[in-house]
Amino acid sequence: MSLIVQKYGGTSVANPERIRNVARRVARYKAMGHQIVVVVSAMSGETNKLIALAKEVMAEPDPRELDVMISTGEQVTIGMTALALMELGIKAKSYTGTQVKILTDDSHTKARILDIDEHNIKQDLNDGYVCVVAGFQGVDEFGNITTLGRGGSDTTGVALAAALKADECQIYTDVDGVYTTDPRVVPEARRLDKITFEEMLELASQGSKVLQIRSVEFAGKYKVKLRVLSSFEDEGDGTLITFEEENKDSEMEEPIISGIAFNRDEAKIIVLGVPDKPGIAYQILGPIADANIDVDMIIQNTGADGTTDFTFTVHKNEMGKALAVLRDKVQNHINAREISGDDKIAKVSVVGIGMRSHVGIASQMFRTLAEEGINIQMISTSEIKIAVVIDEKYMELAVRVLHKAFELEES
Ligand code: ASP
Numbered sequence: 019m020s021l022i023v024q025k026y027g028g029t030s031v032a033n034p035e036r037i038r039n040v041a042r043r044v045a046r047y048k049a050m051g052h053q054i055v056v057v058v059s060a061m062s063g064e065t066n067k068l069i070a071l072a073k074e075v076m077a078e079p080d081p082r083e084l085d086v087m088i089s090t091g092e093q094v095t096i097g098m099t100a101l102a103l104m105e106l107g108i109k110a111k112s113y114t115g116t117q118v119k120i121l122t123d124d125s126h127t128k129a130r131i132l133d134i135d136e137h138n139i140k141q142d143l144n145d146g147y148v149c150v151v152a153g154f155q156g157v158d159e160f161g162n163i164t165t166l167g168r169g170g171s172d173t174t175g176v177a178l179a180a181a182l183k184a185d186e187c188q189i190y191t192d193v194d195g196v197y198t199t200d201p202r203v204v205p206e207a208r209r210l211d212k213i214t215f216e217e218m219l220e221l222a223s224q225g226s227k228v229l230q231i232r233s234v235e236f237a238g239k240y241k242v243k244l245r246v247l248s249s250f251e252d253e254g255d256g257t258l259i260t261f262e263e264e265n266k267d268s269e270m271e272e273p274i275i276s277g278i279a280f281n282r283d284e285a286k287i288i289v290l291g292v293p294d295k296p297g298i299a300y301q302i303l304g305p306i307a308d309a310n311i312d313v314d315m316i317i318q319n320t321g322a323d324g325t326t327d328f329t330f331t332v333h334k335n336e337m338g339k340a341l342a343v344l345r346d347k348v349q350n351h352i353n354a355r356e357i358s359g360d361d362k363i364a365k366v367s368v369v370g371i372g373m374r375s376h377v378g379i380a381s382q383m384f385r386t387l388a389e390e391g392i393n394i395q396m397i398s399t400s401e402i403k404i405a406v407v408i409d410e411k412y413m414e415l416a417v418r419v420l421h422k423a424f425e426l427e428e429s
């Protein structure tokens with residue numbers, strides 16, 4: 019007997035028939051003798067609808083009230099899933115985040131999970147229930163409803179799996195696994211049987227939408243066995259997220275590049291002509307961090323004539339806020355020649371563990387882009403990733419030519 023957490027995304031619970039389908043799969047696993055915790059998203063499109071409704075009343079909705087609204091999508095699907103299970107004669111019980119007590123911090127709309135009280139769920143599982151838990155939501159220490167950021171149900175699933183010490187966390191979605199890149203951009207993209215946790219983390223942070231990045235971080239920290247599968251197919255093993263040690267003695271040579279991610283959600287902030295002296299980076303980025311704005315890439319030029327240029331990227335939605343912080347709180351200290359923003363950019367990244375032991379991956383990537391006349395605006399690297407910022411209009415082309423250059427297509 020295993021304890022399995024199954025998380026179902028919005029398309030998997032999009033209507034009553036699909037919810038019945040979820041219930042039938044859960045029933046099959048239950049019949050094999052497993053204990054099952056189900057985590058569901060809202061029906062697809064529902065969260066967007068709720069956000070739009072809020073915005074009709076207040077252009078920039080108050081975050082606490084927005085969370086009260088957008089957490090309701092999942093409250094509908096937990097009830098429906100529990101009902102569908104009962105219809106199959108299975109004992110089932112739904113839980114909101116508050117009812118479980120998924121304790122989070124108080125950063126509304128992007129809260130972090132601090133602790134999960136697994137006690138009641140454990141008790142119910144032992145009494146033969148399937149527990150159906152609302153994804154995406156939690157509660158802060160004062161009882162306010164919080165949400166975990168878009169795609170946050172993945173994180174609920176993995177965090178619950180960690181808290182319950184589950185044997186496996188299965189993420190059911192509308193694709194049958196993790197692909198070398200998005201098949202909508204490159205039809206030849208290939209499903210990966212397995213991918214290391216570190217590669218998955220890079221892919222998720224570079225824009226692959228298959229898993230919310232926090233869920234991958236959680237899986238890594240607590241060594242949760244994670245698998246991505248299709249909820250529309252009964253067969254298939256999906257993609258297993260492995261830990262590198264487990265791959266060590268595999269005979270096959272691992273591919274050098276595992277995948278290509280892209281992201282159109284970032285904007286570039288350019289600060290030109292600031293004094294080249296200690297403390298400047300902190301003076302620029304400190305207030306940005308204090309405003310709770312996430313920064314991704316950061317580049318500082320070598321100084322010339324006592325001044326230097328500073329460029330960084332933030333989420334597109336936060337470009338206006340970041341520029342306002344710089345103009346209101348920073349400019350009078352640093353006296354930059356110019357502060358500007360550009361949101362017509364895209365980031366394209368190649369990711370692969372094999373980069374550690376192979377040289378020339380970066381030059382191959384740059385040559386491939388150069389051959390298409392694509393200008394690179396920013397570059398950042400990690401041990402297993404090379405990311406470039408380019409004009410957004412060349413993004414799909416860049417992904418296609420890189421996919422081909424690194425021979426990732428169906429073999
Ligand atoms: N319903 C939420 C969203 O659309 C959470 C999720 O689906 O994971 O972002």
Ligand code: MG
Pocket residue numbers: 027028169172
């Ligand atoms: Mg999702």
